[in-house]
Amino acid sequence: MPRWKPDARDRLVEAALDLFTEQGYDETTVAQIAERAELTRSTFFRHFSDKRELLSAGQEMLSGLLAEGIREAPAEATPLEAVAAGLARASAAMTDFNRGLGPRLHAAIDANEELRARNAMKSIGLAAAMADALRTRGVSDTAAQVAAELGVLAFGLGYRRWSDPSHDDTPGELATYTAAAFTELRAAAAELR
Incomplete structure (x- = not known):
């Protein structure tokens, strides 16, 4: 996994929406969102408190x-x-x-x-x-x-x-x-x- 890529917040939002579409909101975890965005869970939590907050970004x-x-x-x-x-x-x-x-x-x-x-x-x-x-x-x-x-x-x-x-x-x-x-x-x- 690369150490740093730009646009982490946008990548997390996009990854989450892709996963919500593919497998549903309830079935999607923060870990899956971070992995899809090629980021860590800690990076996710630097930008959002939980996956619900993604949609009010x-x-x-x-x-x-x-x-x-x-x-x-x-x-x-x-x-x-x-x-x-x-x-x-x-x-x-x-x-x-x-x-x-x-x-x-x-x-x-x-x-x-x-x-x-x-x-x-x-x-x-x-x-x-x-x-x-x-x-x-x-x-x-x-x-x-x-x-x-x-x-x-x-x-x-x-x-x-x-x-x-x-x-x-x-x-x-x-x-x-x-x-x-x-x-x-x-x-x-x-x-x-």
């Missing part, structure tokens, strides 16, 4: 980017325009690596109740970060929460569409997908009147 960064985009939106931006700015900021940080993980990530989450619950908690955390950023702009609690939830739905829908392998010929940028999803959800919300 990057949540803090994503929450920070969403909130930063909202806070830096023009002062005259409406709450929904500020959320759109947050979506654009976070989407711009996603790479082809993130896109490639999408199908395996969704398959692993869809196949396991514990991971679905953890993913729901991740969504709650993203919405809380966005709502907090909106409140600092003077948006009321209720409006901030509704706008944030809409933003989380748009990010999730956009990411799922962007990472769908059927879009391989013209994937575009994630920002295009999240913006389209946000527009679609806003139109759907308007129909509820």
Whole structure:
């Protein structure tokens, strides 16, 4: 085993998703993940406290980017325009690596109740970060929460569409997908009147 290779965190995430897809989440051990990534168990534990944490890797960064985009939106931006700015900021940080993980990530989450619950908690955390950023702009609690939830739905829908392998010929940028999803959800919300 090589002493050091770059991108240990990304390699661990990718190895875990491969194993979750091949043999299931419950049947996959930390030792197997580390071995597949050509790393040691101690390297795994330097990056993650357990295998569940692999699937929320990057949540803090994503929450920070969403909130930063909202806070830096023009002062005259409406709450929904500020959320759109947050979506654009976070989407711009996603790479082809993130896109490639999408199908395996969704398959692993869809196949396991514990991971679905953890993913729901991740969504709650993203919405809380966005709502907090909106409140600092003077948006009321209720409006901030509704706008944030809409933003989380748009990010999730956009990411799922962007990472769908059927879009391989013209994937575009994630920002295009999240913006389209946000527009679609806003139109759907308007129909509820």
